[in-house]
Amino acid sequence: MADLNDDRASTFLTDDKTFASVLGQAVWLMSMDPAYKNLPISMIEGRILPPIILRQFKLYSKGKQPVAFLTWAALDEHAAATLDRSGLTGNDLKFWRSGKKITVVDCVSPFTPSESFRKTFFEKSNIPRDVEK
Secondary structure (H helix, E strand, O other): OOOOOOHHHHHHHOOHHHHHHHHHHHHHHHHHOOOOOOOOHHHHHHHHHHHHHOOOEEEEEEOOEEEEEEEEEEEOHHHHHHHHHHOOOOOOHHHHEOOOEEEEEEEEOOOOOHHHHHHHHHHHHOOOOOOEO
């Protein structure tokens, strides 16, 4: 479980409606995406709670309809290698901010190819793809 005593998390968690809304939309998108819909709840929790708590996500919408949920991490070399080799290793907040290498962890996009959202994320955030900033 994410460390809810982490100072970075405390300000965001006070707005329960925002947290619940983002969580609900992310889970709904996962339920619509064949690549995510059969994941166990513990795996879903590890994939979406830390980036929501740390505000390392982007929720894309068309009008009021969510269409994609993208999460990223700022990784050190060890965490990046672990992610490449075996995927997420739990939901430790320290993993998500272990270094400076910005990497998209998940892009849930059941209706549109996810690459378009990944490209938009890097272009609009002025972050080089998988490069230390």
